[in-house]
Amino acid sequence: MKIAIIEDEIGITNFLKQGLEEEHYEVVTANDGEKGWELIQQSKPDLILLDWMLPKMSGIELCKKVRLTDATTPIIFLTARDTVHDTIEGLKSGANDYIKKPFSFEELLARISIYFRKNTEASQLTLGPIAMNRLTHQVFVSEREISLTQREFELLYFLMKNKGTVCTRTQIIEEVWNIHFEYDSGVIDVFMNSIRKKLNIPKEQEFIKTIRGIGYIAND
Structure with missing residues (x-):
């Protein structure tokens, strides 16, 4: 399974990349919104970890842009913004989930596994x-x-x-x-x-x- 990390903080990106690769996920990264859009178009990830505050194109803008052509790929926001209004805005933009920084890596892994399990179940249909x-x-x-x-x-x-x-x-x-x-x-x-x-x-x-x-x- 391929995960795209769109995050401008290099330390967080490297930490997540190393941890996810140790869990045998394929990881691709970008450090601003415009590069993130290009990365998503080229790599077709199975899940997107998306920072809210990104240079060149915000996470909210990028999320909305992705959802214009892709309604199914899970998107999880990683952000320090934690008001109810922020949560609602993130979910309305098309995100599936919302994790507040700082967060537990184990919690993130659990959230990711839930979405991959849902996708696997939904992908195998009979009629x-x-x-x-x-x-x-x-x-x-x-x-x-x-x-x-x-x-x-x-x-x-x-x-x-x-x-x-x-x-x-x-x-x-x-x-x-x-x-x-x-x-x-x-x-x-x-x-x-x-x-x-x-x-x-x-x-x-x-x-x-x-x-x-x-x-x-x-x-x-």
Whole structure:
């Protein structure tokens, strides 16, 4: 698992890097917000440790920028700011967690392990004969592997992740396409047709149902 540390205090960065590498994590680092953004784009970390007060681009700004294109990678703020207002602002910007400096390294390790465990659990999904591993980007139907495009994969993942719940067309467009304005949702049907053809499951046994005028629901 790869962890990105975006922190301008070299002493803290070196301390965290050494400790995390001893725990067998891969660690990449940057010491300002702009370099942090470049690092995240290039290295695709599995978790981000983010300082609030950064040169060139604040942690809050960087967090919001990451969330425009990545809604899932865990982000943990490391900061001396500890008012309720600060906590709320950090979480509203898209962070998953908030640890006040100075902090226990053991506590940080525990928080990290929780998010990696959650990600692993969420990455392995099933729907009838369909099995998906989000980490390896593999989809199987009764042990037969099928090939999906990135968008098809993301659409199927969203429906499987929300199994048992009707996913509206608006929700799908916003979450899968990241479009938050009026848009022709007919594109969803095109991708669903392609997914169904690749899954090759008889219509009477389909596990993803169309809810006319509303959206789709995945159910075993």
